[in-house]
Amino acid sequence: MxxxxxxxxxxxxxxxxxxxxxxxxxxxxxxxxxxxxxxxxxxxxxxxxxxxxxxxxxxxxxxxxxxxxxxxxxxxxxxxxxxxHIKTTSGMGTKVLKEQEVTYEDVRDAIEIAQAGSKSEDRRILHALPKEFVIDHQKGIINPVGMTGKRLEVHVNLITCNAxxxxxxxxxxxxxxxxxxxxxxxxxxxxxAVLTPEEKDLGVIVIDFGGGTTDVVAYWNGVLRLAFSLPVGGELLTNDLAIGLRTSKQIAEEIKKEKGVCLRELVNGDEIIEVPGIGNRPVRKVNRQFIAEILELRVKELFELVARELKKYMLEETGKLDIRSKFGSGIVLTGGSSQLPGLILTVDQMFDLPTRIGLxxxxxxxxxxxxxxxxxxxxxxxxxxxxxxxxxxxxxxxxxxxxxxxxxxxxxxxx
Ligand SMILES: Nc1ncnc2c1ncn2[C@@H]1O[C@H](COP(=O)(O)OP(=O)(O)OP(=O)(O)O)[C@@H](O)[C@H]1O
Ligand SMILES: [Mg+2]
Incomplete structure (x- = not known):
């Protein structure tokens, strides 16, 4: 090669x-x-x-x-x-075992069969991630290689996208x-890039808070359970600031990065920021708490959307809306927008889960x-x-x- x-x-x-x-x-x-x-x-x-x-x-x-x-x-x-358009679905593949002892090739074949069964014209499978193996009705097998049986079954999570x-x-x-x-x-x-194997085992939610999307993946017992992508990100925060401060997106972006914070309680009440006006309009003086208020409202709304998707999934999988029980390692935030001051505390409080930034x-x-x-x-x-x-x-x-x-x-x- x-x-x-x-x-x-x-x-x-x-x-x-x-x-x-x-x-x-x-x-x-x-x-x-x-x-x-x-x-x-x-x-x-x-x-x-x-x-x-x-x-x-x-x-x-x-x-x-x-x-x-x-x-x-x-x-x-x-x-x-x-x-x-990114979605997570489940798939299942079975293989009749010739030698009665499961080999690596059997595992690979079963995963390929699981993918084949889920193919459709308008979707493409990006990833097929095994959740569990079953040998002759014995469930919950993590590593089937070397085990004996007549029939190997693999349950996979498939991350698919629009073709x-x-x-x-x-x-x-x-x-x-x-x-x-x-x-x-x-x-x-x-x-x-940001997780340790221990975090995946204990259960963890990774939120990549980017510019145009917020991408989420959730693991427990070392297995990816859910992946989705929301059409929201830091660009929305910049837009909100541009409207709220009556300035250009470019200036709003600079103010967000230099003075932005998404929790009012973290800002001193008498801190004043100068906002250049558009065109030849004069500079305006704005309380930094006003900036924090704009960002706080939007950040909470965005993370509510994340929480809603996670709750929907938890309800389907466990019959309960509770997110906390499965994610002992909490939340790892990454992506450019994760640098917004106050975000760790906000997310920690909203989800009641330990939150860190993932570099x-x-x-x-x-x-x-x-x-x-x-x-x-x-x-x-x-x-x-x-x-x-x-x-x-x-x-x-x-x-x-x-x-x-x-x-x-x-x-x-x-x-
Ligand atoms: N210090 C900062 N504070 C707040 N936001 C920031 C900071 N630095 C960068 N950002 C924001 O991060 C966003 C870009 O993040 P990132 O580079 O992860 O996005 P992307 O990968 O281009 O987009 P996506 O993955 O969403 O399609 C921008 O909206 C930018 O304003
Ligand atoms: Mg990105």
């Missing part, structure tokens, strides 16, 4: 495109290039103008390649997707002559620049891509099929 020198990840966000090049060296994957460009032609996570999106992607990719000096022909490309929305995204890469090897749901990638865990290479929540998705895409490539027949130094499958299915072969 020629293309095994490295990975090019391109996180296609609503406000920025982030491309990173990772190259395989003797001691692992090194990030050797990074390029960020403003994102045009996207709305709420979805490509709405192929020409504009292609230009934005090209700019980020060019920057990353220039910095890395890697040969594009030797890189395997991954991109990311989000938007309200034409995916096609529009891939069209941008096609126009750049880039062959895409894999597409990752942005929320899943972010979770890969992408470090990879070797270009330094601390990538250790910011807006880069969680891109960094997580490396973890995802690496695992996927190792499970395929790529020419990796270590590990036979057993090791590869262990990495591919993570938890299921850990014990």
């Amino acid at each position: 020629a293309k095994n020198h490295g990975i090019l990840v391109v996180d296609v966000g609503t406000t920025k495109i982030c491309a990173m090049v990772g190259e395989f060296k003797e001691d692992g994957l090194w990030i050797t290039g990074m390029g960020v460009s403003p994102s045009y032609g996207l709305k709420k996570g979805v490509v709405i103008d192929i020409e504009e999106a292609t230009t934005s992607i090209r700019e980020a990719v060019d920057k990353a390649l220039t910095q890395s000096k890697a040969d594009l022909d030797k890189l395997i490309t991954y991109t990311s997707i989000a938007g309200t 034409s929305t995916l096609q529009n995204l891939l069209r941008c890469f096609q126009k750049l002559g880039l062959e895409v090897n894999g597409v990752v749901f942005q929320g899943l990638a972010s979770a890969e 992408p865990s470090n990879l070797n290479g270009i330094g601390d620049e990538i250790l910011a929540p807006q880069f969680s998705t891109a960094v997580g895409m490396f973890y995802y891509a690496k695992t996927e490539l190792e499970s395929e027949e790529f020419d990796f130094p270590e590990g036979g099929l057993l090791e590869k499958l262990k990495r591919a299915f993570g938890k299921f072969f850990k014990k």
